[in-house]
Amino acid sequence: MNDKATRLAQTLKRRHAAERRFQWYGRLSVAFGVACVLFLFTDIISKGYGAFTQTYIDIEVTFDYETLGLTPDSTETDVKAASFNSLFRNTVRAQYPEVTDRRKQRTLYGLYTTDAPIMLRDMVLRDPSVLGTTQQLTIVADDDIDTYYKHSFGQDLGEGGVIGRVNPQQIALVQQLHDQGRIHKKFNTILFTNGDSRDPELAGIKGAIIGSLLTLLVTLMLSFPIAVATAIYLEEFAPKNRLTEFIEVNINNLAAVPSVIFGLLGLAIFINFFGLPRSVPLVGGLVLTLMTLPTIIISSRASIKAVPPSIREAALGMGASKVQMVMHHVLPLAMPGMLTGTIIGMAQALGETAPLLMIGMVAFIVETPAAITDAATVLPVQIYLWADSPERAFVEKTSAAIMILLAFLIFMNSTAVWLRKRLERRW
Amino acid sequence: MAENSKQTMNDTYETTGIPLLKDSKLSVRNVDVFYGDKQAIFDVNLDIGKNQVISMIGPSGCGKSTFLRCLNRMNDTIDICNVTGEIKLEDQNIYDRSIDVVELRARVGMVFQKPNPFPKSIYENVAYGARIHGLTDNKLELDELVESSLKRCGLWKEVKERLLEPATGLSGGQQQRLCIARAIAVNPEVILMDEPCSALDPIATATVEELIHELSQNFTICIVTHSMQQAARVSQRTAYFHLGKLIEVNDTSVVFTNPKHQLTEEYITGRIG
Ligand SMILES: Nc1ncnc2c1ncn2[C@@H]1O[C@H](COP(=O)(O)OP(=O)(O)O)[C@@H](O)[C@H]1O
Ligand SMILES: [Mg+2]
Numbered sequence: 001m002n003d004k005a006t007r008l009a010q011t012l013k014r015r016h017a018a019e020r021r022f023q024w025y026g027r028l029s030v031a032f033g034v035a036c037v038l039f040l041f042t043d044i045i046s047k048g049y050g051a052f053t054q055t056y057i058d059i060e061v062t063f064d065y066e067t068l069g070l071t072p073d074s075t076e077t078d079v080k081a082a083s084f085n086s087l088f089r090n091t092v093r094a095q096y097p098e099v100t101d102r103r104k105q106r107t108l109y110g111l112y113t114t115d116a117p118i119m120l121r122d123m124v125l126r127d128p129s130v131l132g133t134t135q136q137l138t139i140v141a142d143d144d145i146d147t148y149y150k151h152s153f154g155q156d157l158g159e160g161g162v163i164g165r166v167n168p169q170q171i172a173l174v175q176q177l178h179d180q181g182r183i184h185k186k187f188n189t190i191l192f193t194n195g196d197s198r199d200p201e202l203a204g205i206k207g208a209i210i211g212s213l214l215t216l217l218v219t220l221m222l223s224f225p226i227a228v229a230t231a232i233y234l235e236e237f238a239p240k241n242r243l244t245e246f247i248e249v250n251i252n253n254l255a256a257v258p259s260v261i262f263g264l265l266g267l268a269i270f271i272n273f274f275g276l277p278r279s280v281p282l283v284g285g286l287v288l289t290l291m292t293l294p295t296i297i298i299s300s301r302a303s304i305k306a307v308p309p310s311i312r313e314a315a316l317g318m319g320a321s322k323v324q325m326v327m328h329h330v331l332p333l334a335m336p337g338m339l340t341g342t343i344i345g346m347a348q349a350l351g352e353t354a355p356l357l358m359i360g361m362v363a364f365i366v367e368t369p370a371a372i373t374d375a376a377t378v379l380p381v382q383i384y385l386w387a388d389s390p391e392r393a394f395v396e397k398t399s400a401a402i403m404i405l406l407a408f409l410i411f412m413n414s415t416a417v418w419l420r421k422r423l424e425r426r427w
Numbered sequence: 428m429a430e431n432s433k434q435t436m437n438d439t440y441e442t443t444g445i446p447l448l449k450d451s452k453l454s455v456r457n458v459d460v461f462y463g464d465k466q467a468i469f470d471v472n473l474d475i476g477k478n479q480v481i482s483m484i485g486p487s488g489c490g491k492s493t494f495l496r497c498l499n500r501m502n503d504t505i506d507i508c509n510v511t512g513e514i515k516l517e518d519q520n521i522y523d524r525s526i527d528v529v530e531l532r533a534r535v536g537m538v539f540q541k542p543n544p545f546p547k548s549i550y551e552n553v554a555y556g557a558r559i560h561g562l563t564d565n566k567l568e569l570d571e572l573v574e575s576s577l578k579r580c581g582l583w584k585e586v587k588e589r590l591l592e593p594a595t596g597l598s599g600g601q602q603q604r605l606c607i608a609r610a611i612a613v614n615p616e617v618i619l620m621d622e623p624c625s626a627l628d629p630i631a632t633a634t635v636e637e638l639i640h641e642l643s644q645n646f647t648i649c650i651v652t653h654s655m656q657q658a659a660r661v662s663q664r665t666a667y668f669h670l671g672k673l674i675e676v677n678d679t680s681v682v683f684t685n686p687k688h689q690l691t692e693e694y695i696t697g698r699i700g
Binding site for chain 2: 239240308310311312313314315316317318319320321324328329333
């Protein structure tokens with residue numbers, strides 16, 4: 001008896017120790033995961049938050065006929081050919097009469113985005129009545145100036161110090177603009193209203209977002225109905241034989257195929273064989289459909305399986321046909337699970353890059369796509385492109401784009417969770 | 428009664444008692460049922476009288492459910508299940524090619540062991556059969572049908588205020604009566620019940636038994652039960668199954684007071700579980 005008590009005490013001690021150890025393993029794993037996520041988020045946010053503001057410089061421009069070589073009767077064609085470059089340069093030069101050195105004058109122009117003359121021209125094209133008047137304008141600053149003004153302005157540089165890619169002359173100019181109150185930071189709308197650009201200050205992700213949406217639209221329209229039909233057929237109608245077993249195994253295998261291979265497949269089938277254009281959301285959507293189908297099929301089948309057999313029996317016992325049983329009872333009960341699987345599949349597709357590179361969705365595209373057959377890029381590819389760009393200002397753009405992509409992903413995944421909570425029925 | 432005068436079980440056997448009737452609603456002849464290679468029902472011959480309650484008793488796994496499910500072809504839904512022989516519903520072989528199971532199940536309804544209302548409203552549950560079979564012409568008729576079906580099951584008073592609430596919110600006994608209401612709403616000729624009270628408490632059981640008794644005025648009812656008291660209370664005839672064979676069929680009072688077959692006697696005296 002005594003012996004039993006001591007043995008019990010010993011095993012109990014060991015068991016308790018094992019339990020405590022196990023709990024600590026769990027806590028450590030969770031802590032590690034949380035730390036990784038926190039690190040990722042702080043890194044991205046600290047790098048990327050700057051991209052959500054943008055430096056602008058106020059400037060007074062007189063659209064005078066003489067410099068532009070226009071008359072009040074000039075046509076649109078004339079305006080397009082007019083020398084807005086000279087107008088802009090004259091205007092800037094006139095503000096600094098003391099600067100006569102050519103190189104230093106070029107630095108003056110370089111405070112502003114290189115597209116400044118084009119912006120002036122576009123302004124006249126939009127509203128010819130500005131010709132001959134003087135306008136108070138706000139023009140985007142050059143990316144180097146922008147980076148300097150946002151992140152290093154006002155810091156002590158030490159003797160003859162140079163920050164990033166700005167030189168002492170530029171620093172003095174920015175200081176002067178600042179004292180005049182002509183330089184300021186505003187929320188960066190360009191990021192959301194422009195397509196890609198070689199100039200960081202003009203580059204936006206609108207094109208990529210629309211491209212992603214169009215691509216996902218194609219993916220959703222194809223993969224959801226196909227996957228649901230497949231799942232229903234396999235679960236409820238298909239006979240259980242070698243062939244269906246083979247199909248089942250293959251669907252599971254398909255889910256494990258690296259996505260880049262779907263890209264190659266898409267290239268071979270849709271572009272080379274069917275002759276669809278490269279770089280378009282239509283082909284991107286088709287490729288991502290191949291990739292998301294297994295995910296949605298597997299989750300749909302799981303949620304169909306989860307519908308209690310008693311509900312099926314009840315329906316059949318009432319004389320419902322098999323299709324009625326599925327449509328009236330199984331599908332409504334399985335739908336939340338199917339939708340959740342679909343959203344998760346879509347989130348995967350949204351973040352997918354490799355297969356899209358294969359089908360040429362990696363091109364430099366300025367225009368926002370308007371149709372699924374327009375050349376386009378997508379968010380993750382845009383991130384890839386920007387991360388690859390040498391300009392310093394693209395670093396924060398890259399992080400900003402990652403933040404936006406993550407925001408979309410978090411939104412989609414929480415929608416999935418909400419949907420599951422909301423539609424879940426108990427029986 | 429001498430022990431050796433009773434029949435014992437052979438491979439070829441004959442059902443003791445009175446399995447066949449002159450006038451029957453359902454007549455079952457030479458029915459064998461197989462699950463794959465395994466035979467679950469052996470050569471059953473049985474007539475079921477019109478507007479009678481017949482109960483099927485027997486030890487677990489003896490094939491009561493399997494037999495019951497032959498009568499509305501629910502066994503069709505099991506891939507490996509194979510039924511041979513002939514089952515006639517008023518002179519029509521229900522396994523005939525020309526018979527559509529949808530039509531058959533509208534004539535032979537079923538109530539299951541575990542209450543299985545659809546996760547929809549009480550109203551929708553009762554209205555479902557009428558909807559899929561197109562039994563009513565308008566909403567008014569459908570409302571009336573729902574009301575009368577619930578009334579016949581004694582459920583109307585309890586649920587009339589909450590017809591649009593989910594049926595899954597009802598108690599177990601109410602759910603089972605709702606399932607019966609759902610079954611009778613399509614006005615079937617036969618109702619099959621597979622241990623309808625086994626998931627219910629004694630009070631709910633008593634209510635359902637009373638209901639079965641009332642329904643027997645208008646419907647032919649086949650009920651599988653584990654409780655011999657229940658069989659004695661609700662049925663006019665009783666069939667005893669053993670290892671897939673129909674051992675004995677007779678008037679309920681005869682089966683319980685004066686069983687002719689040794690196995691039946693052993694079962695009702697509690698020697699076979
Ligand atoms: N779906 C099925 N597949 C294979 N065998 C089954 C299936 N259903 C029942 N059986 C077998 O058939 C026999 C009779 O079962 P069942 O009719 O459920 O018995 P009871 O209802 O009398 O308890 C049992 O041996 C059981 O194992
Ligand atoms: Mg059973």
